[in-house]
Amino acid sequence: MASLIMSSLTSHWRQTFDFVKKCHWMNERAPPNRPYTPTTVEHIANVITHGLWIPPSIWGAMSLVQRSTNWQQFWSGIIYSGSLILLFTISTIFHCVFFCHGHGPVKDVLHRSDRAMIYIFIAASYFPWLTLTPLPAGGWAAELWWLIWILASFGILYQQAFHERYKWLETTFYLFMGVAPALAIVSIDIPGLYELQLGGVCYLAGVIFFKMDGRIPFAHAIWHLFVAFAASVHYFAILDNLYPYKTQTSNITTNKQDDL
Template sequence: MTDVTGYSPREEWANRLSHGLGLLLGIIGLILLLHKGWDQGPQALLSYGLYGTSLVLLYLASTLYHSMGSAVARRRCKLLDHCAIYLLIAGTYTPFLLVALDTPLAQGLMVVIWGLALAGVVFKLLFINRFKRLSLFTYLMLGWLSLVVVYQLYLHLDGTGLLLLGLGGLIYSLGTIFYMARQIPYNHAIWHLFVLGGSLCHFVAIYGYVA
Protein backbone atom coordinates (compact mmCIF):
# COMPACT_ATOMS: atom_id res chain seq x y z
CA MET A 1 0.00 0.00 0.00
CA THR A 2 1.30 3.47 -0.89
CA ASP A 3 0.32 6.96 0.26
CA VAL A 4 -0.22 10.15 -1.74
CA THR A 5 3.52 10.48 -2.39
CA GLY A 6 3.66 7.06 -4.05
CA TYR A 7 5.89 5.56 -1.34
CA SER A 8 5.00 2.70 1.00
CA PRO A 9 4.77 3.39 4.77
CA ARG A 10 8.16 1.71 5.29
CA GLU A 11 9.71 3.78 2.52
CA GLU A 12 8.31 6.97 4.04
CA TRP A 13 9.69 5.93 7.43
CA ALA A 14 13.13 5.62 5.83
CA ASN A 15 12.66 8.96 4.09
CA ARG A 16 11.78 10.67 7.38
CA LEU A 17 14.56 9.01 9.34
CA SER A 18 17.29 9.84 6.83
CA HIS A 19 16.53 13.53 6.54
CA GLY A 20 15.49 13.82 10.18
CA LEU A 21 19.08 12.85 10.94
CA GLY A 22 20.20 15.47 8.42
CA LEU A 23 18.10 18.09 10.21
CA LEU A 24 19.72 17.29 13.56
CA LEU A 25 23.21 17.38 12.07
CA GLY A 26 22.38 20.59 10.19
CA ILE A 27 21.35 22.37 13.39
CA ILE A 28 24.56 21.27 15.10
CA GLY A 29 26.56 22.37 12.07
CA LEU A 30 24.91 25.80 12.01
CA ILE A 31 25.75 26.36 15.67
CA LEU A 32 29.37 25.29 15.13
CA LEU A 33 29.77 27.58 12.11
CA LEU A 34 28.26 30.60 13.85
CA HIS A 35 30.52 30.02 16.84
CA LYS A 36 33.58 29.79 14.59
CA GLY A 37 32.58 32.78 12.48
CA TRP A 38 31.83 35.08 15.41
CA ASP A 39 35.41 36.38 15.54
CA GLN A 40 35.95 36.49 11.76
CA GLY A 41 33.88 39.57 10.99
CA PRO A 42 30.36 40.22 9.68
CA GLN A 43 30.98 38.96 6.13
CA ALA A 44 32.20 35.57 7.31
CA LEU A 45 29.46 35.32 9.93
CA LEU A 46 26.78 36.17 7.38
CA SER A 47 28.22 33.66 4.89
CA TYR A 48 28.25 30.84 7.42
CA GLY A 49 24.79 31.83 8.64
CA LEU A 50 23.31 31.75 5.14
CA TYR A 51 24.87 28.39 4.41
CA GLY A 52 23.89 26.81 7.72
CA THR A 53 20.36 28.17 7.62
CA SER A 54 19.82 26.92 4.06
CA LEU A 55 21.07 23.49 5.14
CA VAL A 56 18.66 23.36 8.08
CA LEU A 57 15.79 24.63 5.93
CA LEU A 58 16.31 21.91 3.33
CA TYR A 59 16.31 19.06 5.85
CA LEU A 60 13.42 20.55 7.80
CA ALA A 61 11.26 20.91 4.68
CA SER A 62 12.09 17.40 3.50
CA THR A 63 11.41 15.83 6.90
CA LEU A 64 8.08 17.64 7.20
CA TYR A 65 7.09 16.66 3.67
CA HIS A 66 7.62 12.97 4.43
CA SER A 67 5.88 13.26 7.82
CA MET A 68 2.63 15.06 7.02
CA GLY A 69 -0.59 13.09 6.74
CA SER A 70 -2.66 15.78 5.07
CA ALA A 71 -2.41 16.01 1.28
CA VAL A 72 -2.63 19.81 1.47
CA ALA A 73 0.15 20.00 4.05
CA ARG A 74 2.28 17.65 1.97
CA ARG A 75 1.89 19.84 -1.11
CA ARG A 76 2.98 22.91 0.82
CA CYS A 77 5.97 21.14 2.34
CA LYS A 78 6.89 19.70 -1.06
CA LEU A 79 6.93 23.22 -2.48
CA LEU A 80 9.15 24.41 0.38
CA ASP A 81 11.38 21.36 -0.08
CA HIS A 82 11.94 22.00 -3.78
CA CYS A 83 12.53 25.73 -3.25
CA ALA A 84 14.99 24.94 -0.46
CA ILE A 85 17.18 22.99 -2.89
CA TYR A 86 17.90 26.19 -4.83
CA LEU A 87 18.60 28.05 -1.60
CA LEU A 88 20.97 25.35 -0.34
CA ILE A 89 22.94 25.41 -3.59
CA ALA A 90 23.36 29.18 -3.36
CA GLY A 91 23.98 28.97 0.38
CA THR A 92 26.75 26.42 -0.12
CA TYR A 93 28.48 28.68 -2.64
CA THR A 94 28.47 31.65 -0.26
CA PRO A 95 31.36 30.79 2.12
CA PHE A 96 33.56 29.64 -0.76
CA LEU A 97 32.94 32.79 -2.80
CA LEU A 98 32.86 35.44 -0.07
CA VAL A 99 35.28 34.00 2.49
CA ALA A 100 37.70 31.64 0.75
CA LEU A 101 37.99 33.84 -2.37
CA ASP A 102 36.32 37.27 -2.10
CA THR A 103 37.69 38.28 -5.52
CA PRO A 104 35.84 40.34 -8.16
CA LEU A 105 35.12 37.17 -10.16
CA ALA A 106 33.83 35.38 -7.06
CA GLN A 107 31.67 38.35 -6.09
CA GLY A 108 30.22 38.50 -9.60
CA LEU A 109 29.49 34.78 -9.58
CA MET A 110 27.86 35.21 -6.19
CA VAL A 111 25.37 37.68 -7.66
CA VAL A 112 24.67 35.35 -10.58
CA ILE A 113 24.22 32.29 -8.36
CA TRP A 114 21.81 33.93 -5.96
CA GLY A 115 19.92 35.54 -8.84
CA LEU A 116 19.48 32.17 -10.53
CA ALA A 117 18.55 30.51 -7.24
CA LEU A 118 15.83 33.07 -6.55
CA ALA A 119 14.61 32.69 -10.14
CA GLY A 120 14.47 28.95 -9.49
CA VAL A 121 12.35 29.54 -6.40
CA VAL A 122 9.90 31.61 -8.44
CA PHE A 123 9.88 28.90 -11.12
CA LYS A 124 8.98 26.29 -8.50
CA LEU A 125 6.25 28.48 -7.02
CA LEU A 126 4.66 28.67 -10.45
CA PHE A 127 5.29 25.13 -11.71
CA ILE A 128 5.75 22.86 -8.67
CA ASN A 129 4.43 19.70 -10.36
CA ARG A 130 5.64 20.38 -13.91
CA PHE A 131 8.94 20.29 -15.80
CA LYS A 132 10.59 17.88 -13.34
CA ARG A 133 13.49 17.01 -15.63
CA LEU A 134 14.10 20.68 -16.35
CA SER A 135 14.15 21.36 -12.61
CA LEU A 136 16.69 18.60 -12.07
CA PHE A 137 18.84 20.02 -14.87
CA THR A 138 18.77 23.50 -13.32
CA TYR A 139 19.83 22.09 -9.94
CA LEU A 140 22.81 20.35 -11.53
CA MET A 141 23.71 23.29 -13.76
CA LEU A 142 23.60 25.71 -10.86
CA GLY A 143 25.78 23.45 -8.75
CA TRP A 144 28.43 22.91 -11.39
CA LEU A 145 28.77 26.62 -12.21
CA SER A 146 31.47 26.43 -9.54
CA LEU A 147 33.79 25.36 -12.36
CA VAL A 148 33.94 29.05 -13.29
CA VAL A 149 36.12 29.68 -10.23
CA VAL A 150 37.76 26.26 -9.90
CA TYR A 151 41.22 27.65 -10.71
CA GLN A 152 40.86 30.41 -8.12
CA LEU A 153 39.72 27.82 -5.59
CA TYR A 154 42.75 25.73 -6.48
CA LEU A 155 44.97 28.73 -5.67
CA HIS A 156 43.25 29.79 -2.45
CA LEU A 157 41.82 26.61 -0.94
CA ASP A 158 43.69 23.72 0.65
CA GLY A 159 43.80 20.68 -1.62
CA THR A 160 41.73 18.58 0.75
CA GLY A 161 39.06 21.26 0.92
CA LEU A 162 38.91 21.46 -2.87
CA LEU A 163 38.69 17.67 -3.08
CA LEU A 164 35.80 17.62 -0.60
CA LEU A 165 34.01 20.34 -2.55
CA GLY A 166 34.25 18.38 -5.79
CA LEU A 167 33.41 15.08 -4.10
CA GLY A 168 30.31 16.57 -2.55
CA GLY A 169 29.12 17.82 -5.92
CA LEU A 170 29.78 14.43 -7.47
CA ILE A 171 27.84 12.63 -4.72
CA TYR A 172 24.87 14.95 -5.15
CA SER A 173 24.96 14.44 -8.92
CA LEU A 174 25.17 10.64 -8.74
CA GLY A 175 22.31 10.59 -6.28
CA THR A 176 19.96 12.04 -8.88
CA ILE A 177 20.11 8.67 -10.66
CA PHE A 178 18.25 7.12 -7.72
CA TYR A 179 15.98 10.15 -7.39
CA MET A 180 14.67 9.50 -10.90
CA ALA A 181 14.56 5.67 -10.60
CA ARG A 182 11.12 5.27 -9.02
CA GLN A 183 11.09 1.57 -9.93
CA ILE A 184 13.84 0.86 -7.37
CA PRO A 185 12.51 0.10 -3.86
CA TYR A 186 13.52 2.77 -1.34
CA ASN A 187 14.93 4.87 -4.19
CA HIS A 188 14.05 8.12 -2.43
CA ALA A 189 15.68 7.07 0.84
CA ILE A 190 18.80 6.12 -1.14
CA TRP A 191 18.69 9.57 -2.75
CA HIS A 192 18.47 11.04 0.75
CA LEU A 193 21.65 9.19 1.74
CA PHE A 194 23.45 10.70 -1.24
CA VAL A 195 22.21 14.15 -0.17
CA LEU A 196 23.53 13.49 3.33
CA GLY A 197 26.89 12.43 1.89
CA GLY A 198 27.14 15.51 -0.32
CA SER A 199 26.14 17.79 2.54
CA LEU A 200 28.71 16.21 4.85
CA CYS A 201 31.51 16.70 2.33
CA HIS A 202 30.63 20.34 1.81
CA PHE A 203 30.23 21.01 5.53
CA VAL A 204 33.65 19.55 6.32
CA ALA A 205 35.16 21.55 3.45
CA ILE A 206 33.65 24.79 4.78
CA TYR A 207 34.20 24.19 8.50
CA GLY A 208 37.66 22.70 8.14
CA TYR A 209 39.16 24.58 5.20
CA VAL A 210 37.23 27.84 4.73
CA ALA A 211 36.17 28.87 8.23
Protein backbone atom coordinates in the same frame (compact mmCIF):
# COMPACT_ATOMS: atom_id res chain seq x y z
CA MET B 1 25.67 -17.00 -25.90
CA ALA B 2 25.94 -13.34 -24.85
CA SER B 3 22.32 -12.66 -25.84
CA LEU B 4 21.20 -15.72 -23.89
CA ILE B 5 23.03 -14.50 -20.77
CA MET B 6 21.57 -11.00 -21.11
CA SER B 7 18.08 -12.45 -21.56
CA SER B 8 18.53 -14.57 -18.45
CA LEU B 9 19.77 -11.62 -16.40
CA THR B 10 16.91 -9.43 -17.61
CA SER B 11 14.39 -12.09 -16.64
CA HIS B 12 16.04 -12.46 -13.23
CA TRP B 13 15.86 -8.74 -12.51
CA ARG B 14 12.23 -8.58 -13.59
CA GLN B 15 11.37 -11.39 -11.21
CA THR B 16 13.28 -9.62 -8.44
CA PHE B 17 11.43 -6.35 -8.96
CA ASP B 18 8.09 -8.17 -9.15
CA PHE B 19 8.90 -9.76 -5.78
CA VAL B 20 9.83 -6.35 -4.32
CA LYS B 21 6.55 -4.85 -5.47
CA LYS B 22 4.56 -7.73 -3.97
CA CYS B 23 6.32 -7.08 -0.66
CA HIS B 24 5.13 -3.46 -0.84
CA TRP B 25 8.66 -2.14 -0.83
CA MET B 26 7.92 -0.11 -3.94
CA ASN B 27 4.85 1.15 -5.82
CA GLU B 28 4.32 1.57 -9.53
CA ARG B 29 5.92 4.55 -11.22
CA ALA B 30 3.87 7.72 -11.20
CA PRO B 31 2.21 8.81 -14.45
CA PRO B 32 3.55 11.94 -16.18
CA ASN B 33 3.07 15.18 -14.24
CA ARG B 34 1.98 13.27 -11.12
CA PRO B 35 4.02 12.69 -7.92
CA TYR B 36 5.11 9.23 -6.92
CA THR B 37 3.30 7.71 -3.91
CA PRO B 38 5.76 5.85 -1.65
CA THR B 39 4.90 2.67 0.22
CA THR B 40 4.69 2.71 4.01
CA VAL B 41 8.28 1.56 4.48
CA GLU B 42 9.49 4.07 1.89
CA HIS B 43 7.65 6.85 3.75
CA ILE B 44 9.36 5.88 6.98
CA ALA B 45 12.76 5.70 5.28
CA ASN B 46 12.21 9.14 3.74
CA VAL B 47 11.45 10.65 7.15
CA ILE B 48 14.36 8.99 8.95
CA THR B 49 17.06 9.65 6.33
CA HIS B 50 16.67 13.42 6.64
CA GLY B 51 15.23 13.76 10.13
CA LEU B 52 18.35 12.26 11.71
CA TRP B 53 20.47 15.09 10.29
CA ILE B 54 18.60 17.97 11.90
CA PRO B 55 20.46 17.84 15.29
CA PRO B 56 23.92 17.58 13.65
CA SER B 57 23.02 20.54 11.43
CA ILE B 58 22.17 22.63 14.49
CA TRP B 59 25.45 21.60 16.11
CA GLY B 60 27.27 22.51 12.91
CA ALA B 61 25.65 25.94 12.86
CA MET B 62 26.83 26.65 16.41
CA SER B 63 30.37 25.56 15.51
CA LEU B 64 30.53 28.00 12.58
CA VAL B 65 29.21 30.84 14.71
CA GLN B 66 31.68 30.10 17.51
CA ARG B 67 34.61 30.05 15.10
CA SER B 68 33.62 33.29 13.38
CA THR B 69 36.13 36.07 13.95
CA ASN B 70 34.45 38.79 11.86
CA TRP B 71 31.01 39.75 10.63
CA GLN B 72 31.65 38.36 7.15
CA GLN B 73 32.33 34.90 8.56
CA PHE B 74 29.40 35.21 10.95
CA TRP B 75 26.78 36.01 8.30
CA SER B 76 28.19 33.54 5.78
CA GLY B 77 27.97 30.86 8.46
CA ILE B 78 24.42 31.85 9.40
CA ILE B 79 23.22 31.77 5.77
CA TYR B 80 24.90 28.47 4.98
CA SER B 81 24.05 26.59 8.17
CA GLY B 82 20.55 28.07 8.27
CA SER B 83 19.84 26.70 4.81
CA LEU B 84 21.28 23.33 5.88
CA ILE B 85 18.95 23.16 8.88
CA LEU B 86 15.93 24.26 6.83
CA LEU B 87 16.70 21.76 4.07
CA PHE B 88 16.55 18.78 6.43
CA THR B 89 13.74 20.20 8.58
CA ILE B 90 11.34 21.09 5.76
CA SER B 91 12.06 17.81 4.01
CA THR B 92 11.34 15.84 7.19
CA ILE B 93 8.10 17.73 7.93
CA PHE B 94 6.95 17.30 4.33
CA HIS B 95 7.54 13.55 4.38
CA CYS B 96 5.83 13.25 7.78
CA VAL B 97 2.73 15.08 6.53
CA PHE B 98 2.75 13.10 3.28
CA PHE B 99 2.92 9.87 5.28
CA CYS B 100 0.24 10.77 7.81
CA HIS B 101 -2.26 12.71 5.69
CA GLY B 102 -1.52 11.75 2.09
CA HIS B 103 -2.45 14.28 -0.54
CA GLY B 104 -3.88 17.66 0.42
CA PRO B 105 -3.21 21.41 0.42
CA VAL B 106 -0.75 21.26 3.35
CA LYS B 107 1.24 18.52 1.66
CA ASP B 108 1.27 20.54 -1.58
CA VAL B 109 2.59 23.67 0.17
CA LEU B 110 5.29 21.67 1.95
CA HIS B 111 6.24 19.90 -1.28
CA ARG B 112 6.70 23.23 -3.02
CA SER B 113 8.73 24.49 -0.07
CA ASP B 114 10.86 21.33 -0.10
CA ARG B 115 11.69 21.78 -3.77
CA ALA B 116 12.35 25.51 -3.34
CA MET B 117 14.80 24.76 -0.54
CA ILE B 118 16.96 22.81 -3.00
CA TYR B 119 17.62 26.01 -4.95
CA ILE B 120 18.28 27.98 -1.76
CA PHE B 121 20.60 25.31 -0.41
CA ILE B 122 22.64 25.15 -3.63
CA ALA B 123 23.16 28.91 -3.53
CA ALA B 124 23.95 28.87 0.20
CA SER B 125 26.47 26.04 -0.24
CA TYR B 126 28.51 28.21 -2.60
CA PHE B 127 28.09 31.40 -0.57
CA PRO B 128 30.90 30.91 2.01
CA TRP B 129 33.40 30.03 -0.72
CA LEU B 130 32.43 33.09 -2.77
CA THR B 131 32.51 35.56 0.11
CA LEU B 132 35.37 34.28 2.29
CA THR B 133 37.81 33.25 -0.45
CA PRO B 134 39.81 35.80 -2.48
CA LEU B 135 38.65 35.54 -6.09
CA PRO B 136 40.16 37.14 -9.22
CA ALA B 137 38.82 40.65 -9.73
CA GLY B 138 38.26 40.04 -13.43
CA GLY B 139 35.73 37.57 -14.79
CA TRP B 140 32.31 36.54 -13.62
CA ALA B 141 33.58 34.40 -10.72
CA ALA B 142 33.83 37.57 -8.64
CA GLU B 143 30.14 38.28 -9.29
CA LEU B 144 28.86 34.82 -8.44
CA TRP B 145 28.14 35.73 -4.81
CA TRP B 146 24.99 37.55 -5.97
CA LEU B 147 24.37 35.80 -9.32
CA ILE B 148 23.71 32.48 -7.55
CA TRP B 149 20.82 34.09 -5.67
CA ILE B 150 19.38 35.42 -8.93
CA LEU B 151 19.54 31.90 -10.37
CA ALA B 152 17.91 30.51 -7.22
CA SER B 153 15.11 33.08 -7.43
CA PHE B 154 14.36 32.25 -11.06
CA GLY B 155 14.45 28.55 -10.25
CA ILE B 156 11.97 28.97 -7.39
CA LEU B 157 9.62 31.08 -9.54
CA TYR B 158 9.68 28.45 -12.26
CA GLN B 159 9.18 25.63 -9.78
CA GLN B 160 6.21 27.35 -8.15
CA ALA B 161 4.59 28.11 -11.50
CA PHE B 162 5.06 24.62 -12.99
CA HIS B 163 5.01 22.39 -9.91
CA GLU B 164 5.20 18.68 -10.84
CA ARG B 165 5.19 19.54 -14.56
CA TYR B 166 8.19 19.08 -16.87
CA LYS B 167 10.02 17.13 -14.15
CA TRP B 168 13.13 16.48 -16.22
CA LEU B 169 13.40 20.19 -17.03
CA GLU B 170 13.22 21.01 -13.34
CA THR B 171 15.98 18.49 -12.62
CA THR B 172 18.04 20.07 -15.41
CA PHE B 173 17.71 23.44 -13.69
CA TYR B 174 18.97 21.93 -10.43
CA LEU B 175 21.95 20.44 -12.24
CA PHE B 176 22.71 23.67 -14.09
CA MET B 177 22.66 25.72 -10.91
CA GLY B 178 24.83 23.17 -9.12
CA VAL B 179 27.42 22.77 -11.88
CA ALA B 180 27.65 26.20 -13.55
CA PRO B 181 29.17 28.10 -10.58
CA ALA B 182 31.62 25.23 -10.01
CA LEU B 183 32.97 25.62 -13.54
CA ALA B 184 33.94 29.19 -12.71
CA ILE B 185 35.87 28.39 -9.54
CA VAL B 186 37.44 24.94 -10.10
CA SER B 187 40.30 26.53 -12.03
CA ILE B 188 41.04 28.85 -9.11
CA ASP B 189 43.42 27.74 -6.38
CA ILE B 190 41.10 27.82 -3.37
CA PRO B 191 41.42 25.85 -0.12
CA GLY B 192 39.27 22.73 0.10
CA LEU B 193 38.86 22.41 -3.66
CA TYR B 194 39.11 18.60 -3.54
CA GLU B 195 36.35 18.35 -0.93
CA LEU B 196 34.23 20.80 -2.89
CA GLN B 197 34.55 18.62 -5.98
CA LEU B 198 33.94 15.39 -4.05
CA GLY B 199 30.73 16.75 -2.56
CA GLY B 200 29.57 17.90 -5.98
CA VAL B 201 30.17 14.45 -7.46
CA CYS B 202 28.12 12.90 -4.64
CA TYR B 203 25.23 15.26 -5.34
CA LEU B 204 25.36 14.41 -9.06
CA ALA B 205 25.41 10.68 -8.31
CA GLY B 206 22.43 11.07 -6.01
CA VAL B 207 20.37 12.72 -8.75
CA ILE B 208 20.26 9.33 -10.48
CA PHE B 209 18.19 7.97 -7.58
CA PHE B 210 16.16 11.19 -7.38
CA LYS B 211 14.52 10.13 -10.66
CA MET B 212 14.19 6.41 -9.88
CA ASP B 213 11.03 6.27 -7.77
CA GLY B 214 9.06 3.23 -8.85
CA ARG B 215 12.11 1.64 -10.43
CA ILE B 216 14.37 1.16 -7.41
CA PRO B 217 13.01 0.52 -3.87
CA PHE B 218 13.75 3.37 -1.45
CA ALA B 219 15.12 5.47 -4.31
CA HIS B 220 14.17 8.74 -2.63
CA ALA B 221 15.67 7.66 0.70
CA ILE B 222 18.89 6.75 -1.11
CA TRP B 223 18.85 10.22 -2.67
CA HIS B 224 18.50 11.63 0.85
CA LEU B 225 21.60 9.72 1.97
CA PHE B 226 23.63 11.07 -0.95
CA VAL B 227 22.52 14.59 -0.03
CA ALA B 228 23.44 14.08 3.63
CA PHE B 229 26.87 12.66 2.79
CA ALA B 230 27.66 15.39 0.24
CA ALA B 231 26.48 18.09 2.64
CA SER B 232 28.73 16.61 5.34
CA VAL B 233 31.74 16.71 3.01
CA HIS B 234 31.06 20.34 2.11
CA TYR B 235 30.38 21.33 5.71
CA PHE B 236 33.67 20.00 7.05
CA ALA B 237 35.51 21.51 4.08
CA ILE B 238 34.01 24.90 4.97
CA LEU B 239 34.70 24.41 8.68
CA ASP B 240 38.34 23.37 8.22
CA ASN B 241 39.32 25.73 5.42
CA LEU B 242 37.20 28.86 5.92
CA TYR B 243 36.71 28.73 9.70
CA PRO B 244 40.05 27.37 10.98
CA TYR B 245 40.21 27.05 14.74
CA LYS B 246 43.88 28.08 14.84
CA THR B 247 43.06 31.41 13.24
CA GLN B 248 40.54 32.16 15.92
CA THR B 249 42.96 31.11 18.67
CA SER B 250 45.78 33.25 17.29
CA ASN B 251 43.48 36.27 17.04
CA ILE B 252 42.39 35.85 20.65
CA THR B 253 46.02 35.54 21.77
CA THR B 254 46.99 38.66 19.81
CA ASN B 255 44.13 40.63 21.35
CA LYS B 256 45.21 39.59 24.85
CA GLN B 257 48.80 40.63 24.15
CA ASP B 258 47.60 43.99 22.85
CA ASP B 259 45.60 44.52 26.02
CA LEU B 260 48.74 43.90 28.10
